[in-house]
Amino acid sequence: MTDIGGKNKVAPKMNGAQMILQALTELGVEVIFGYPGGAVLPIYDEIYRQDKIRHILVRHEQAAVHAAEGYARSTGKPGVVLVTSGPGATNAVTGLTDAMLDSIPVICLTGQVPRHLIGNDAFQEADTVGITRPCTKHNYLVKETALLPQVVYEAFYVATTGRPGPVVIDIPKDVQVEQAVYKVPQKAEHRTYRPRTIANEIEIEQIVELLMSAKRPIIYSGGGVINAGPEASKALTELAHMTNIPVTSTLMGLGAFADSDKQWLGMLGMHGTWEANHAMHDCDVMLAVGARFDDRITSRVDKFSPNSTKIQIDIDLSSINKNVQVDLGVVGDAGIVLKQIIAAWKANKASLNAAAMDQWWQQIDIWRARDCLAYSQNSDVVMPQHSIKRLFEMTRGLDPIIATEVGQHQMWAAQYFGFDDPNRWLTSGGLGTMGYGLPAAIGAQIAFPDKLVIDIAGEASIQMNIQELGTAIQHRLPVKVFILNNEYMGMVRQWQELTFEGRYSSSYSDALPDFVKLVEAYGGTGIRISHIDELDAGIQRMIDTPGLVVVDCQVAKLENCFPMVPAGAAHNEMMLAGDIRKTADDEISQAVV
């Protein structure tokens, strides 16, 4: 066992802070993202006195959680956060909620006022377990020092198994300094929490039968496949290849199935492709894996894929039948169940009706021919779609990790940047948190110091955590921030245009800073692209410049993000660039929300 501080060689009695560091070290934690304050000073002192775990000082606690999320998403390992009581904890709440909605394993240690002051409205006291109860998978207030190792082990177990999520451990300051005997916890399990990971044979048989009966099957995969690890992505690919079934995925699931694969239909949902949404609408058997039928996917549930038999595989029983009634719900780990299906498929020498599949693919090719992502770059102004496309093409061999903020740029990144592997795409899907991208990119860059990590940003979003440029400089992180600067909260403006007759209420990005000067002030490099002729050179310079770079790419200001399924419309009623509405159904045209 590691002996922190060199004391207590025989009976490992240590103080609470040492116990925390000890437990974290045993659990393989290499990095903590955090911000100090009175209620965590004992832990910070122990961090100072050891050298196994690195501490990354951020500039805002929200960013600490997003950085931990970026670390977790890019590595598959849990991210660890340390913040102080009161404002430290409340600042972390947005990050925790983000991790909750996207099922990201994060362990957040919060300081708390000493036990005897809890409930007294003490200085920097907040009811952290109360506040974070609905935005964590579980949380703990540790009132007994000797329990710390057990709680830390359990928190890791809970955060990383089943459907992953954030866990808060609230630790009163006096618990951090009190001495207790360190007992290495036995295997961290939980008395009442036992996620089910394996499907039973009957379920697998039924899945195989349903798939075999299909004439127009589709695989709809989601973030659960990414969360289940690279093995799950491999299994997804294997199943798709052996069955020739087309694959689409949610925003969260991008990268689980290769963008370059000919069976890939692109993303589905509100800003999904014509072919993906039409195939979802018209399919006869749908295999949903690790996807939860979110409203950005289904749009109007009563018109969602009306004639299909739906199979849903999910680690979380509560995700099944929540929004859409499925015909066969199977609780299990995406990777494990996919492998079970593959084994059964092989054992049964199963196959699909070849003629029907040919027809299905022909239909899909017709939809593909609509070329729904077409745009024209024919003026001096950089089209936002084109900037992403060039960014993708010019970084292709470099296997970059892409983070995003939230808005049109995020959707364009999802549409025009192709991902062939999982864990390369870090975006706030569930909560849609502006300010997510830069800290998430920082977290990924910590895990992969030599990789190209780019935050594709909007000029509004980037300002929500722009202070993290300081974090990147301090820790020498060569993060690249590529701002699609349209001088608007573009996504808000687009909705105002489509649903509020173009009254752009407060969506203009006024009083913008000079982003080039701003990053220079922090000690990084700024690049401005204001003309189409500068685009490639600007991107190349960004790639070639060591250290932190911010690119202010000035793009067409009023471009809209299409295709678009207006909320309340069906998948086959989507809007494409250049048309107002494909169907003239009045009720639906009012339904843009």
Next chain:
Amino acid sequence: MFMQRGTLTNKVYKETDPMKEKGDIRTHTISVIVDNEAGVLARVIGLFSGRGYNIESLTVAQVESDEHRSRITVVTTGTLMVIEQIKAQLDRLVAVDRVADLTIEGPYVARDLALVKVSGIGEMRVEAMRVADVFRARAVDSSLSSFIFELTGAADKIDAFIEQMKGLGLVEVARTGAVALSRGSDGL
């Protein structure tokens, strides 16, 4: 290449939630065995309020003292789909050990306990005592001008008793909400 602007109507789309509208509203009695740790009741209640589920009644007490287990009995209403969601969401809570839907899983016994205070003198007082007798309610407190009756039974029986007491000087009521167990030899 730009589309025409501002042509869609700005009427706000009325939220319809077909999944929640579909199906009859039903009442279910759900048993939840939980680890008796700090905050567990807040988690359960927070889940109901946060997700907009109904609580008709909720009772909780520790039932296995050595194991620190409590049993929560919650009576809730919703469509079948919502009831299924409630159970799955409860089951997802880390501190929840087991969830059973007594309404679905077979016959069960459900009982409320009520304390009912009535005040009156003379004929009213005699009549209150007589009705209590019919309902097998016990007087657990009495003064010259009042009684407190204790009554256990199914919720509708208690409702009926309270209804009758309204004409006989009803002052106030305290009642527990249902506690329930499945019939037969098996336990949860």
